[in-house]
Amino acid sequence: MTKTKPISHPFLLLLVLIAHAAMMILVALSFGITAEVVKLACIVLTADFIGSIILQFVQREACTVDTVLLLVIGMSTIYQSCFGGLEFALKHFAFGVGAFLMCQASYLVTRNPYRAERMKPLWYALFFGLVAAIRFLTGSRSMWIDLGFITIQPSEFVKPVFVLICASSIRTQLKKSSFLGIHFVPDNLLLIFCTGVIAVLQWWCRDLGSLPTFLAVAGFAFLLRFCYLREKISARLMVFLILCAVAAAVFAWKAAPAYVQERLHSDIWADMSGTGYQQVKALTAIAEGGWFGKGAGNGSLIHVAASRTDIVFSTICEEWGLFTGMMTVILVLFLPASILTVPPRSYYHSGLAVGVAAVFMVQMTLNIFGSCNLIPFTGVTIPFISQGGSSMLASGILAGFLKAAQAPVLTDRSTAKGGA
Amino acid sequence: MAGRQKKQQRPSAPQLDISAPRSTRRAGKWTALLLTCFILALIYLGYTLISKAPSYMAKSGKTTYGKVLDRDGDVLFDGSQPLTNYPPGQFADIGNLIGDTSGQMSNTIVAKHLEELANYSFTYGNEAGDATIHTTLSHRANKTVYNAFGDKNGAAIAYNWKTGEILVCVSRPCVDIAQGYADLESMPSGSLLCKAFFPTVPGSTQKVSTLIAAYEAAGVTGVNALEYTCEGSWVNPNGDAINCHQAYGHGTQNLQQAFENSCNPYFAQLVQSGIAPLSSIIGTYTRMGYAVNGQKADAMDLDGITINPASTKLSDLNNFETEWGALGQGKTLVSPYQLMLWQGAIANGTGSAVRPYLVKSRTTPTGENVELAVQRQTPQMFSAQAAQAVREVETLNSTHHYYVSFDVYSCGCKSGTAQVNDGGREYENSLLAGFCLDDRAPVAFCILIEERQSWDITTAQLARILLDAVSGIS
C-alpha cells in the first residue's frame, strides 16, 4: 500500500497540547503555581509530546482516534489528579499510557480483517478462558481477581474479546451447516451460545451492571448479520423482534433480584442518606458546579464513594462545570463517531466498529444517566475517564479496533495464493 | 487476452466512485443512530439538570431560601434570616398556611414551593439573589380576622369570586413559626395544619348542596313551590325520627321559609319525596366534587397544597343515614375551602367558580418576574339556573336574618351548626358560608368557629369583620 500524505499531525497535536495547557492554567488558577502543579503539567505535556512523536514516526494512520485518545487520556489524568485537592494520579496516568499502547497493539492485531477473522478460534478460547477465570478465580462472586499487588477485573477484558467474537466477515456468514435438515451458520450459533454464557455468568455474579453492554453488543452484531443474510427485515419480523425485546425486558424487570428491584423503584429523595445517597450527592454537586464549576480541586464530592468511577461525571461537573463535563463526554464520543468520517472498508471491521460504539455508548449511558437518576444506577465506568485499570486497558483495546477500521491492511495469505 | 469481451470503448476512463457498499455502510448507520440517540439524551439530561438544579439544592438543603410576601409586600416567610428578627406575632396567623423550611409541615406554600424559593440559579449559584413568592393574601386582613376569633378555634377563608385571589385564610390554633418547634408536645392539636383545607362536618350549610341537587333534578319553580309541614320532628318511612332544632315545629313552610329556618324535617321530606331521584343527587354531588359512597374524587390542588375532597354517603332516600347526610350531619364531610368554592359559583350565577389561587407570581433569584397565576374556571358544577336561584334564596336569607351583621353589604349566606363527635367528645361547631355581591368586597367566604357558645362571637359578626377587612382590596 502506497503511503499517502497524512493530515498534518503536528497541527492536531499542537491543539492537544494547547488544550491541556489551558486546563493546566485552570489548575494553576485554583492551586497557584506550586511544585505539584508544575509536575502535573510537565508529565501531561511531555506525554503528549512523546505520544505525538510515536504517532509521527511510527504510526501515521488514522490519527483521529489517536489524537482524541491523547486528548482524553491527558484530560482525565488532569481531572483525576485534581479531584478534591492536587495529587498526581500516577496509577491512572500509567494505565492511560497502557491504554494508549494497548490501542496500538490491538490495532496491529486487528488491522488485517482476514487475519483477525482467522484468529477467531483464539478469540473464542480467550473468551471461555476469561469466563472460566471469572467463575473460578474471583473471590465470592465479586468479579475481581486479587493478585496481591494488583486487582484485575476480568469482566472488563471480556468486552473487547466479545466484540471480536461478534464481528464477522461475509465469508464466515456464507459458511452454512446443516443438522437434521435445519440450515444454520455455525458462527451465529456460537455467538448465541456465548451471549447466553455471559448472561448466565453476570447473573451468577450479581453484576448486572455490565449485562446491558454485552446484550447491546450481541444485539447489534445480530442486527448486522440478520440484515445481511435474511431478506431485508420485514415489518412483521421487526414487530416480532421488538415484541420479543419488550417481553424480555418485562421478564427481566419482574425477575430481577431484590437488590435490583430496590434500585428500580426507589425514590432517591425519599432516602437521601440511604440508597439514594450517591445520586443525591452527585446531582447536588452538578447543581453546585453550575456552568463553569467550582474550580479544580474545590469539589466536595470526592468524599462520596465511587466519586472517581461510578459518579465521575458529577465529580467533573462539580469542579469543572457542566459545560466541560458534557464536552468531555462528547469527546469520548468522537472515538466511535470516527467511523462516520472514514467508513470501514470491510464487513469484519464494520462489525468491530459497531460493537465498540455499543460498548462505549451503553457504558456511558448507564454511568451518566444512572448517576443523574434518569435510569437505575449501576456501577459501570465511563471509558478513559473513570478510574480503574482494567476498564482503561480494555477501552484502549476497543479504541484500537476503531483505528483498525480506519486504516485497514487488506492482505490475505490464504486467498492471495489462489490468484489466477 | 483470449476471450476478452468487446471492450466497452470509452472516450475517457470513468470518474472513480469508491462509496462503500451497503453491507459496510450499515455499520455507519447504526453508529449514527446510536450517537443521535445518545446526544439527544444528553441534551435532555442537560435540560433536566439545569431546570431541576434549584430543586436538587433545595431538597439537599444546600441553599438559602427567599421570602414569601403578601399582596402588599408584607413578609409572610423569610428564609434568609432568623424569623425572630421580625416583630412578635408577625407570623402568628399564617404559620400553618405559609409554613417554613423546617420540614414539620408538608402541605404548605413554602414546602410545596421550596424549589422556587431557593436562592439559587444554575448560572450564578448560591449568590444569585433573593427568590420571592408573591401571594394574593392580605396579611393585614388576615391578622384582623385571626384576632377576631378571640380565644375560639376555627377557620376562615375568603376569596375574590371575580378574580380567584384568596385574600384571607386563617386557621386557629396556629403555630408561630418564629418560635420554632421546641414545645411541639405542648402545642394545641391542629396547630400544624390549616383547617380550611380539611373536611369537617358542614351542618346545615350542606342544605345549599341539597337544594342545588333538588333544583338540578326538578327545576327551580317546581322546588320553590314545595310545601312541607314541620311538627318539631319527622319520622321517615323506616321509622327513624329527624328532629328540628325548633321543638314545637315550624308548621307548613315553603322552601324559602324552610331555608331561612334551616328546618331539618322540611329538607328531610324534600329528600325523601324523591323529587330529586337518588341517582340525580349523586350525579350533582359528584359534579360538585363530593366523593360519594367511597368513590374516589380527585383531590383539589391549590398551588400545590392538597385539599381533600368532600365526601358523603347516599344509599337510599328512605334511609335515615342518607337523609341525615343530606342535612350535613353523619357521614358528610366538607372542607371550608370547598364550601367557599361553591359560594363563588353561586355568587357569579354561573355554577362554575373561578378557581382560587394563592400564589400570584414569583421573582427568580436573578430578578426575573414570573407570573404563576392563571385565571381558570372550575368545571361546570351545577347549572346557572340553580346557581341564580340559590343566590336569590341565600340573599333573601341574609336580608331577613343577618341585616344587623351585614348592614351595608349586599350578601347571601347560609349558616350551619355541626354536631361533631370527636372520639367520644361531642360538641357543636358553628359555620357560615356565603358571598358578598358588593364591588367593595366581592368575596365568597366560609367561616368555622369550633365549640361556639352562645356568648361567643357569632359567625356572622366574624364575617362582617372579614368583609370590613377585605373591603376596598382590589
Place this chain on the structure above:
Amino acid sequence: MDLTPLFEQYPFLREAATAFVVIFVDICALVILLAAGRERRRGDRGWAQEGRGYMLACEGTLYPLGAAEILIGRHPSADIRFPDTEVSRFHALLCLSGGKWQIEDIGAQNGVLVNGRRITKPCTLHQNDAIQIGKHRMTVVKGTGKGVVA
C-alpha cells in the same frame, strides 16, 4: 506562587478566567472534529489506491467496489444485486487482498465466467477483464481521480 490574594481582590477575575479557559479548551476539542473532514479525504485516497481504482461496469451502470468484500447475487442485501433467476442468491464474492481483486464462485448454480472461462477457484481480476454472471456481463474498469495512479 499563590494567586489567591489577587483573586480575593478581584473576585470576578477567577470566574472570567475560568470561563475563558474552559471555552478555549472546548474550542480546541471541536477543531479536532473539523480535522476529521481531511481525514476522510485521506481515507478515500488511501482506498482508491488500495483498490486500484477498479469498478465494475455492467450494462451502462458503474458499480463501485468500496469494501474488501463485495457480494454479488439475487439476495436483496447483496451489494451488487441482479434480481433474475439465472443468478443465485449468493452468487459470487469479490475480495480485495494485497492490492488484488479476486472473484470467487460461492456456490452459484450457473457459475461465474471470467473472460469466458468458468472459474473453480478464486481468480485475480485485471483491468478490462470480463465477468459473466448469469446473463449479465461486467467489465472491470479503472476510474480516475481521487489520487489513483493510472
